[in-house]
Amino acid sequence: MKALVTTGVEPLALELRSVSDPRPRSDEALVEVHASALNRADLLLARHRPVGSSLGLDVVGTVLRPAADGSGPPAGARIAGLAENNAWAELVALRTDRMAVLTDSLTDTDAATLPVAGLTALYALQRAGWLLGKRVLVTGASGGVGRLVVQLARAGGSEVTAWVRSPARGAGLAEFGAEVVSGYDTPPTTSADILVDSVGGEVFSAGYKLLRAGGVATVFGNTVRAELRLPADWGHARPGVRLEYLFLLDEVTRRSVPADLGLLVDLAATGRLVAEPGLVTPWTDPDRAVRSLYSREINGKVVLSI
Known part of the structure; x- marks a missing residue:
């Protein structure tokens, strides 16, 4: 599969590379990623991680294979969730206690603004x-x-x-x-x-x-x-x-992410919370996304469409 990874050329330079497909644990679902947001924490990590490291916390996508332990949503469900610094990829193994099911009324790019x-x-x-x-x-x-x-x-x-x-x-x-x-x-x-x-x-x-x-x-x-x-x-x-x-x-280790993220999804889906990105850019142009985030020229979130 393809993933955005650190390059070492400069601290914030990213590029698409072929990497190994994820191998989910029993409590993880295999998710096809549709969108992910950029966070400053993601890019701070990029300065310190080895060349070829994956990044990204926000995930919106579709469950391809549900968790083997029976937890979480079924195959075909659209979800939003928190990844473990590996969201900027075509596929991600995502813990079922870090995701919530999306409704059809919420777009992928809007939903990507919600997890982090x-x-x-x-x-x-x-x-x-x-x-x-x-x-x-x-x-x-x-x-x-x-x-x-x-x-x-x-x-x-x-x-x-x-x-x-x-x-x-x-x-x-x-x-x-x-x-x-x-x-x-x-x-x-x-x-x-x-x-x-x-x-x-x-x-x-x-x-x-x-x-x-x-x-x-x-x-x-x-x-x-x-x-x-x-x-x-x-x-x-x-x-x-x-x-x-x-x-x-650290906070999510003491919280129910499916319930809390589900609340935010419901508020956004019913129009009681405006969850709209300030910029949506294809993940094939990560430089633009990074520049926009660091220049503070965008109000709201910067979202990668994958």
Whole structure:
């Protein structure tokens, strides 16, 4: 089969190569891959893995051969799921406890935005707790996760402030019901009960200072690759504030991915959650996809059509 693999020519260079077909374990289904999204975590891994390594976490495809242990969906089922860094391929062996069945109303490329980004958004808000009547501040709100956090927080009854780098990055967020603040050098002025941060550095610090007593900061990323700094009065001025860190691949070991991903699929299929990629490109042109992700020129997810 064909797969996108690392080349060693430069850290983010990928190419299609012939590789061995996967050999599923008893709890894995053999899946024909139709689409996969790019995540920053995928490309960070590309810098450190040997030449010829496969990549990719998001999977949308069709079950060709169900798991031998009888778990999971039958042959012919369309599914979305989380792979083990091998999704950018024609075939993947996928654990049945890491997938959910898709409905016909959700396209492959739309569904590809849900596994990593959707589960991260869902778990970040669940870590924060009760949403009804709360004010949620979302940094990096234009990204694949951020756009879903905004929608899920609004659906949970929160008022949402979406903080983005530039006006262009805020496109579409007001339609989701968010108050949009543009420019990381101009912080919001409204206090918040919940901070969901993916930017890090000074943006995290500024957002943290807006938390009310008893608030929660949930961190799932650090796009500026800078230290997280708390203000000197971080606890005294904000008694009861809680700081949570979310690492998705660890979080899913304690969660029911089929149920949680199934919830996101249902919300998207019924129009209660907008799951649309910012860019869809064929996997034969991975350079364009990588450039678009790293230049931050795309709002939402970058999806490979396979």
